[in-house]
Amino acid sequence: MVAFLAPSTDAVDLAYQAGMENGGLDEGEPGERPHYGDGYYGAYLRDPDGNKLHIVYRVDFSLQ
Template sequence: MSEENPSIISHVSVGTNDFTKAAAFYDAVLSAIGVKRVLEFEDAVAYGKVFPEFWVQAPIDGKKASIGNGTHFAFMVGSRDLVHAFYDAALKAGAKDDGKPGPRPHYGAPYYGCFARDPDGHKIEAVFWDETQAG
């Protein structure tokens, strides 16, 4: 019997207006946290550890991609060091800082994360939930 997948989300997708640039960005950033391409198409690529969970693609309707106000995508990582690796890789690949790595006590004592804006302006995050800090 296989272990049940703990995720409650099948996948999420972000649109891009420069697919080549966005794919190169996410190749660099997600590889820093052990995530790889698992599916590829002409204008879309899917990332995951086992199955396609995070998609980057040109919008299916052919219209210009836009970002959502209040929307962001958080990647769960296994350590504070990986939060820093994600952040460093994102900035090196062209992201804009939107919150340096550190504790976020207003999200709970175990929460340690960082925020950046990808080249299209999407807000992305890496988060480590440190069970040793849970009350």
């Protein structure tokens, strides 16, 4: 599995949507993942070759 760090929740949504529109398979729609910690938002999909991808945005609470 490969993970990509996104700059925002919107970027996670857009990347997931682009992957799905280009032959990807759903492995977990975009959304909060509280079991990974506060401020964790991610999506999972498989590319057409079967590789699992994770796109994630993590809130940096130190900046707030």
